[in-house]
Every structure is written in structure tokens, then in C-alpha cells.
Amino acid sequence: MTASAFRKNLTLTLLVLAALLLLQFVLPEYYVLMATRMMVLAVFTVGFNALLGYVGLLSLGHAMFFACGLYAAGLSVYHFGFSLPAAFGVSLIASAALSLVIGAITLRTIRVSFMIVTLMFAQVGYLAVLYFAEWTNGQEGLSLPASARQMALGPWTLNIADAVTRYNIALVLLAASLGLLLFYLKGTRGRVATAIRDNEGRTEMLGFNVFAAKLEMFVLSGTLSGAAGAAYGLLFGYLGATFASFQYSIEALLFTLLGGAGTLLGPLIGVVLMVAMIDKLSELTSAYFLVIGVILIVLILWFPKGILGTIRERWAPWLL
Amino acid sequence: MHSKYNPLSLSMQRRTALKTLGGAAIALTSPAVLRPGFAQDGTIKLGAPMHRTGIGASYGRWYERTATAAVKLVNEMGGINGRKVEMIVEDDGTDPKRGTEVVEKFATQYKVDAIFGHLFSNVVAAAAPRAGELKVPYFICSEASLLGAGKLNRYTFQPGITDVRAQVQAMAPWIGSTIGKKVTMIFPDYNFGHDHRDFFTAAIKAQGGEVVAKIAVPPTETSFTRYFPQIPPSTEVIYHVMVGPAVLTFVKELGDYLGSKRPEIFGFIDSLEAVNFNTPQLGFLEGTYFWEAYPRYAQANQTEFDKFFREKVGVDANGASIADPKDISTYSHMFSCWETLFVIKQAMEMANYRGPEQKKDLVVAMESMTSFAEGKEHPQGAKQFNGKTHQVFGSQNISKVEGGKLKVVHRTKIEDGLYESPTDYTKMDL
Amino acid sequence: MGLGPYLLLATLEGLVQAAVLCITAAGLSLVFGVMRVVNVAHGEFVMLGAVIAWYAASLLTGHPALGFVVALIISPLIVGAIAALSERLILKRLDYNPEATIVATIGLLYIIQQSVLILYGPDARPVDPPFYYTIRLPWFGYSAYKLFVIGAAILIMGLIWFVLQKTRAGLIMRATQFDRETAQAFGIPVDKVSAYVFALGAGLAAIAGILVVPIQQAHYLMGTDPLLLSFIVVIIGGLGSMSGTVVAAILIGLSDGILSMMFSPTLAKMVSTLLVALVLVFRPNGLFGKAAR
Amino acid sequence: MLKIEDFDSYYGQSQALRGFSISVSPGEVLCLLGRNGAGKTTALKSIMGIVPPKRGRISLNGVDLTALPPNRIPMHGIGYVPQGRRLFSELTVRENLEIGLMTRQTGAEAMERALSYFPALRERFHQRSGTLSGGEQSMLAMARALCIEPTILMLDEPTEGLMPSMIAAIRDVVVKLREEGVGILLVEQRIDAVLPVADRIAFMDHGEIKVEMEIDAVRADTSILKKYLGVGH
């Protein structure tokens, strides 16, 4: 990537983040809540896209990492009374460790096998949440008490159940994940990652340890997903098995495909459009997943590059 | 069984025919769905998150019908404090996460006055804390034993139906003294089933009985025969309580397995809610016992209130839809929606409730209630309300299957189910 | 109950499960073998079969066997037609690209499932078995219909074997499976073969759905379990290998029946899923599969 | 007569055939020679429609085959023995031959005639073709193509990796077929494999025919070899 392209991407990202910062002053209450949820899901999707969009690995099991972060953070608060930052730290470590192990195993497979194996591991994760019900309270899940969602910050109390606080925490997390990915892509590692995506055999014959590079991105992706899960659990105060279900992995895929795989801001766009649409549709019909199905097929048939991917192809080749 | 779409119903009168249209039609065209902007000033808006889909769908459908009938009646009676009541329904997919989101949506987007209608305990457990945070009164129509255990909050009430703990406690003496003391329990392997397991084990022990086997079945299971060999030969009573789409399979396979040489069987009607008794494969249930909160079949001593309730909801004397006799209701649970709505009405009238800024008054009014008399508003029977635990207590029925129908053989007193709880939600901040 | 009868029951239950699984997985395996497409919507075809059986049973009053037989005839046809249509409209346009077809069949899964939700509703509805009889053994009773399912599965698998091995159509399918390009060079319209095979696979799933619905109930979410299990069977058996599929289905059916009597069923599912995932990682051709051609 | 005019074919971005034109008459053996990657196999695949040409025309005995889908081309009587034989290895010898019979609905006589060229195959009739020896596999691949009773037979390096006696046997069959009036398009890398049977030779390089000449002319002027194959003789 040239320096000027990097500057353009950085500027665009900063503009979007600034817009999000201002948005909280104009949005009505419900939409602040929804936007918060969207930003957390966007972090999840950025993590998923890091793997799909930049190294070309399609995982069907990312709900596992989201749930790992969610439970690692939530359970350490619930059972051990960890402080919020400590719980968040635990979730990062846990999801990094999990993705390291899962990645080391699943990356031995390619293409369709990789998709199925990740799906199966995620299914095991989902069952594990149910099986260890003594800790997770199974399907019913756990609600974090209000007291656990506050922390002393010098003379003030930070209450992350508060709508505005929560919005800004989600915004910071989104900014951090976008920034992380942007700078990752700027450097050699990003170059190697996309090289693997475009031509794995060639990259290996240029002297790169392809497996290690893929594993590295897998861990980055899993950890970002885990961070999103932790944020979701702590900010919204509920831990449930539903977050580990197959459907969640599919949603990440859907958001990414819609926004544009391999684009920095695509995940955010995909999440915003899709979540808003689902919210409206659910007022009309219980069968709103029908629309998800249709969109998946339309995207894969006619717009495999998604919204930002198409824009990049037609008008803005500098887009990351 | 619960067919909603029946081509024959087209010939019936329009109103009933509309009622029997499929879930899609309800979902797509429900007049109960109001969007912001359509709501008139001065109406009382009630959010109704319903299990339209997911494993609670059979319940959700009848909950919605009952609630719709109750809202209609309230409006015919002049509304609440002269204000019209409007119900906004959204599907929660019987999913805790979606249930929580819907509660948020009711509270912040529709800005409803209160929320009611949740049944499944996992959904309640997830949604109640958010309702508390958002300070919106949240009325559950659930048997979950969460309130008494102190797990919920000041904004959550359970005024329509008795919780599992009280149900079990009230019936255990009868079971122990009448049908047997060695009990094998079969229950779904999640919190609702665990409540049954824990509370009944304690209750039967108090009667000098014991639970000889506890068979937990995953809620997603579709085939059950392989669990039955775990029933020990010493079993005198099989105690079953299953929910979800596979309940009928469960009962049928139990029948196949046991045949006529069966021990006594005591089941929670949950295992057969929305299921027609009149199929040859359920013949083995003849002579077995069921708990019913509210008898599905009109009894010989049917009250005028029960007649009234059945007529308004559109249910015949067999507990089936008047429009379609194959469409069996969830009679033993759905009355809770009806009664809850009238409790809300009563509390709002006590508080002279005018709008959302008076939510706290509504809560306080609720907590001041002590009892509800049997009547059109409370057709299931009289109830006691504990303002500290936000929990109601009523009578339970034990019915025997005779001639393919359920006949009540024992009705507990309200006092039988009362239990002490250290919980006092009135001490929590408003 | 003694150990003997206990094992007998477990075996019977296992065989019933294996029977249904065999038919479902055979369809999946055929589609993968000939088209190299992993059909994630396969379970939904099972569900569609069951739902259509319910419609047949409720529209045809009279003896339940009538509805059952009618369902056995029309259900595979309808489901096959839906499958063929989606093959033409979607999979063909994707040129059977393995990854893209997975995403597309996930979309198809949701479309079918949710359309059924709209048209049929969210309830689980029972269908009477064509006949009702309980075989009374000294230790327990067993539904004769379940034994019928085992018999029907043997018949159907025999039929599949016959078609594949002894008929022109089978020869064409096998030739297409081994070498699409050369098959074309000998006049085989591989394109049409794909559509037929996809329809056939879906039709088999529908038959499995009809067979299972008197045991379970027709429900719009019932497709998930058969999908996962038949994935497992097809992977263990070796992708695209029909005999491997049968062996694996019996193995999985029996072990699931027996294992879940001994362990917590959730734990049993966890362990078996994990083992299968590891099989795919370390023995990509399955336990009974041959090395890649 | 098979007539190819001006084929342009591509693999993705790169052009594999450039204005490729040939014709094969009944009872004639045309040999396509050229080094690896010259486009010989692509030429055959384009004729079969497997790699559809972007431009150009193909006709057989005056019937235009240009826009036909790949599976319709063999139905007009073009038999194909692909490079590496590509048998249906899990199918038996008999089943492989039956696939050939199905192409044009030719009957049992066609199989008999095909087998009469390769009697050794009869002993292996019910054996899985993947278990045959290399020579037997080559024979089966040819027999399979003969089952469609072709008017044109295309052979892509049929002698590759075979021992000399097998090569001779296959050469004999080619000669017999020529006598019966079948037009043969034979692709080879080695000149010695074709000298005894060829009527004409076309040298291919970079996806185009560089030179086409009668066999006598080739025999008379071996410098051609030097020029196009790069090694002296």
C-alpha cells in the first residue's frame, strides 16, 4: 500500500468514527441502544473479516470465539467478582488461547474441510456451554448484577449499564479494532496476509511460513471476536448459550459479505444495514430470517464483493 | 392436533375464520401490531413479547389469543381509567437474547406502560434484569420459580400463575399418600426441569417418599425411548414434565415402552399442552394423573366464570378452539395472560395511572395487593398475592384421565402451596 | 431390566436411527459425490418431506395409511422439483464452486425453513403412522412402525444400490462422479445429471422425512439434527462413498443409541462431534474413504 | 470431413489457441506435433467443446457443430481418447465400454467390433478398469472411443509411457481404422511415433499451426525437425 492510499484510508476511518461520536447526540434513545449493539457486532465482524477478507479463510465457527470472550469475561465477573478491566483482559487471553489451539488444528485443512471443521468445533463449543450448566446456567444463561457492571474510577463511578457510557465504550472498541487492523495491513504482515489470500503456493515459495502467518491472523481474528463477545456480555449484562449458536457464525458471514469482504469499513456497513433491517422486519414477520437467506444468495450470485468491494472496484481502488 | 389452517373453516363466520388463520397471517397483518405514530394520545400501551416461534410456539399462539381477548374485553368495559388499551406484539423466538432485545424495544422505542406475556423461564431470566434496568413494569405469565428465589427485581411481577415451587409443594402430599412414594422423575434438562427436580425431591421427602431416579432429557431431544430403561423396577410413580415440540413423541414412546404393566403415572400437563388426548396411541394414559393449573375439560361443577372465559377466548368445553376442534389450547397456562391483564388494570386503577411517568406508582400499587377474588377477571380461582415477593399463589388441580378426558379428583387449597421466602423486593430502589 | 434386554432396546433404537440416517446421508453423499457440492440445506429437505406428509395426512381423511402412501409418492416429487429448481437458479450459476455453494445453500436453508414457518406455522404437528401396533416383548413394548422403518430403509438402500450399479442412470451418475470432463466427451449431459442428482438427493431426504414423521413430529426446525448427523456420517464414511455411508450410519446410529444410555447425551454429542472434526483434520478421506483421486 | 476454422481459445486470461485451423478427411491420419504447452491438447479439448473456443467454426461433413454443448459433439461421431486415458477407474471394463455405447445409442455389435481390435480386454471384462495395466488401459480408452463408431477419432498421446510392443499394437489399430475410412487426428510429441502412420503432419507452437506438410515432404527434408523440435538428427 502506498503512503497516500494509507492516508486516505486513515482519514476515511477517522471521519466515520467522528460521525459516530457525534451521532449519540442526535439519535433517540432506542437508536443509541441499537447503535451500541451494532458497533459491538461490528467489532465481531471486523474480526471475522480479518480472516475471510485478508487471508481468504472462511470460518463457519466464529460464534465460538465470540461466546468464548462473552463467557470468559462474564463468568469471571459473575463467579469470581473480577473488576471490569480484569474481566476484559481475561476474555482477551482466553479467546487468544482458544483461537491458537483451534487454529493450529483447523488450519491443517483447506477450503470446504476448513469450513466444516470450524463449524463442528463451534458446535462442540455450543454444547459445552450447555453441558457446563453449573457454571454457565445452560440455556437460561446468566444476568450480571447491576453492581458488577460498575467500577470506581477515582472519585467517579463508571456505570457501563448507562446508555451513553456504553455507547462510547463500544465506539472506543470499534475504533481500536479498526485501528489495529489498519496498521496491521499497512505493514509487512498485512502484505503477506493478502499475498496468501491471492496465491498461497507462490507466497510459500517466496520464503514465508504460510501456516504461521495464517495462524497469526486466525488468532487476531479470534481475539477480536472474543473482545466483541466480552463487550457484549459486559455492556448488556446477559450471557446465554444462544450467542454460541451456529446462527451467530452465519450472521458474521452475512454482515461481511454484505459490506464487502476484505474492506476495512465493510463490516460496519454490513452490520448497520442488516441489523436495522432485521429490527424493522421483525415487526412485520417472525420469519425475518427468510430475508437473510435471500440476501445471502443474492450477494453470492450477483455481488460477491459486497457494497464496499463493489465501490472499490468501480470507483475507489485505494480502499482497504 | 393443533392445526391452525383448516380449509373447512372458510365457511364459518368471518370473525372466527380470521382468528384461525395461520401464524404468518397473524404475524403479517395483526391489527394488534402498532407502530409509533399510529398510537393515539392517552392510550395505555402494553408490550406483549410472545413466543410466536421457537420451542414455545404452541404456548405463544394461545397466549396471544388469550391476551387479545382480554384486551378486547377491557376496552369493551371502558378501558383503564377511561383510556383505551393497546397491545403491541413482537415475536421473541423463545430466545433469551431476542427476548431481551424486544423488552428494550418496548421500553425505549414504543415507550410502553408495561410489558407482559413472557412464559419460558430462560427468556424471563434474561429479560427481567433489562426490564429492571429500564424501569419498566414487567409482568411474567410464567411458572418460573425465579421471583421467590430473589433472582429478579422490583419491576418484575408474577400475578397470574403460581410458580413451580408452590405447585409442587401443594401436590406432593397427595401424590405420596394416594399413588406412591417411590418416584422416578423425567424432566427437561434445563432450569425449568431442574426446578421441578429440586423442589419435588424436597417435597416428596417431606412426605416420607423418595425420588428413585432422575432422568434429565436435553430440551432439543426428538426421541426418548432410549432414556426409559433408566426407570428402576422399584418405581411406583413416574413423574413427567416435558415441554417443546417433541412432547407428543415423548408421551407416545412412553406408552409404547410401558404397555399395560405400568406403574402409576403422574404428569404435568405441560407434557400434553396443546395435544389432543383422543388418539389411539395415547390410550395408555387412561387412569393416569395430571397436574392442571386450570382444568382443560369443563367439569361438572363448571363455574359461570369459566364459561365466560372459554367463550371470550374461543375455546370449547374440551379445551379446543371453537373454530377447529383439532386445535387444542394450552389451557392450563394461558389463563395467566388473562388474569395478569386484569391485575394490571386493577393496579392501574388503584394508582389512578395516567401515563408512563407514573410507573413507580404502578409498582407500589401492585405491591399493596394481597388477594384476588374468583370472578370473570380471575376465572381460575381466588388467589393470594405476596407483595414482597411479587408472587401469586392459587389452587392446583389433580386430574385423572377417564374416558379420554381429564376429570379433577383433587383440588389443593391456596395455603398448601405457600412457602416462606426471605426475598423482599419492596426494599429495592425504585 | 437386565443387561440383555437393555442392549436389545439400545440396538433397536440405534437401528431405527441408523435407518433414517442412512437414507438422509445417502442423499447428501450422492450430491457430494457427483456434484462436489456440500449441501447445507439438506436437512431442510427432510423437514419439507415431513411437512408435506402432514399436509397429505390432514387433507386425506380416512385411514392414515392412505395419507402415508400418497405422501411417499408426492413428497419426493415436490421436494425434488424444489431442489432441481434451486440447482438451476443458484448452484449452476455458481458453477458448483465449493465455497460459494456452501454460502448459497445456507441461504437456501433459511429460505426453506422460514417459508415453512410462514406457510405452515411454528408448531410441531403429529402424523399418524400408517398402522399402529405395539410389539410386546417380555421386558418392554416396541412400536412395530419403527421396525417397519428399518425394513423400509433396507429396501430403499437396496434400491439405491440397484439403480447405481445396475441401471443406465446409475452408470451415468457414476461416470459423472469419477470424471465430469470425460463423461461429457461421451455424450453425457453432466449439467442435467447434476440437476437430477440434486433432485434425487433431496427426494431421498424427503423420504427420510416421511418415514420419521410418525415417530417424531413435523416441525419447521427439525432439519438441523439430521443435517449435522448426516454430515458426520458422510465424513466418517468417506465423502462420496455410498458403502462407507451405510457402514458409518449404522456405526453412528448404534453407538449413539448405546453411548447416550451411558453418558449424558450432551456430553456424548460433544465427544462425537469433536472426534469427527478430528477425523476430518487427520484423515480427510474418512475412516473408510480411499485416498483422493 | 472434420473442418476447424480459426479457433481462438483461452485459459482464463492467457490465449492457448490462435487462429487454429485444420481439416481431417475420412481415411486420413493427421498428426499434430509440438512440444509441451504448444496447445495440442487444448486444440482437442476445444474441438470437444470442453474448452469452448471464443472464436471460430467447427463442422463435420458440412454440419455446423460450432455452438453445440460439449456433450452433443460426440453424438455426431467424434471419438476422443484423452491424454492420460482418463478411464472411469472405479467402473469395470464393461461399464466403461457401455458409456461409449450410450453416446450414440450404438448397439452390442459396436462393442463387439471394438473388442475385436483388442481381444485381450475380453478377459478383463468384469474387472475394475483402475486395476488394469497401463497398456490395457490404453486399449480400453481406445475401445471406449470406438464404441461410439466414430467417423473421426482423436487420440491425445496414446503411446505415452507404453512399452514398444504396445506402441506397435496401437499403431496397427490406427492403420486398420484408417483403412476402414475413419479420419484420425493424432497428437504426439515424438516424431518417431507418427512417422509410420501419418499422412500429414502439422507442427504446432504457441497455439498456432506453424507448418503443415505431407509426410513425404517430411521424410525428404529432415531439417524441419531441427527447426521445430530444436534437436539435430
Place this chain on the structure above:
Amino acid sequence: MASLIPLLSTKNVKRHFGGLKAVDGIDFALYEGEIRAIIGPNGAGKTTFVSLLSGRTEVSEGTITFAGEDVTRLPAYKRVQRGIAYTFQITNIYPTKTAAENVRIAVESRAARLRDARFDRDTATRAALEAVGLADRKEALAGELAYGHQRLLEVAMGLALQPKLLILDEPTQGLSDPEIENFLALVRQIAKSATVLLIEHNMHVVMSLADRISVLTRGTLLAEGTPEEIRDNPDVQAAYLGA
């Protein structure tokens, strides 16, 4: 020209695919600074043999030594890091990246090996592009380059690694005659700083470039010698032309 210790040597390497003996016991030595060509008829095992050298294929038997180190069991990417670069028989580039970006990835590999802060990646990229004459096309997408230029880009990527040994697998395949002439000059230039091993069918290229030629048939080494020796070797003529 050639030193006495081989840069690369193999001892009895074999590679079997099922029953097929693609490479069946080759003893081979390559000396620093030479240009070596490997020729042989189709299916002789040439590509398999260089795949064994580069590590893309694992040996069934035998040892491979490079610069005094046994590299038999090293994965491919580590051999590249030791200095064995490989360019592919079929054009193998990053089609959606620019030419400069293609080369830059190779440069990054070299930078990772050097760990030298002063190493200027941009300069190295430019140098490799200039060496093959693609400097003016550096911003073009590789997939949109003419075929001949793609082949040159392939070589530029190999060059950018600054390898000790550059393996070229049929580098002139598909090039036009003038392109081939430029290519010959390029390889001679490369040979000043690296040892070159090429598989080639074009005898003109082989004869004019190679210092020595190795001839393979049926997975074994048939002959080895100078171009003249090989040209006049009757065995080679028989194997090649079957005359």
C-alpha cells in the same frame, strides 16, 4: 568457473507416487556460478525433481544438501530463506496486485531474512523490476500484463529474493522469439550473481545458455555434459527423438 564443492547435491533421491516412480534415484551435483539445464522427454521427472530440490514435494528416499547443509527435511519456505528460489512452470503471480506490489512481497521476504535496518525495500523493488525491464509497468495490475511480461515478473520476483540458486521451470514457455532473446540476456546477467538451474524444452535456449546439461529419462539421470557432448550423444537422441 565451477568450484569443487557443489552448491547443491542430491544423493539417491527418489520420489514415488503410488506405483509411479517419478524420480528413481538421482545423484546430482550443481556447482556455484554455473548455468545448468535439465532436459528430458515428457514424463521424465524433471518437474518432480526440481520440486524435490525446492521442497514443494517431499522426497521418498535420499538426501539433498545445499551449501553444506542437509535440507532434505526442511519445508519449502525455509529452503527459500536459505537461498533457493523457484519460479513456476505455469505463471504464478498475484494477479490482483500491481507489478511493484508483486515484487515487493518477495523483497519483504528478503528483508525478513536480512534483518538490516538500512535495507531499502523500495530501492530493492525498483532494482528487480528494472533488471527484467518492467520498471515502466510497475503500477499495472499483474493480471493485466501481457503474458510475456508476466513471465518476466515471475523472474523478477525470483531475483528480488537475491537467491544463491535460482530454479527456473520452463521460463520461456509461451514467449515470442524476440522475448526469448531478451530473456537469454537476462539470465546471463542473473548468472553473474547466482547459480541458475533451468528446466527447458526449447533447445535453442538450452544450447545457448547452459554451461552443462543434465538429461533425465524415466526418473533417472541419463547423461550429463556440455551442450556439445549432449548434442552428439546417441543415447540422448534416442531418448528424445526415438529415432
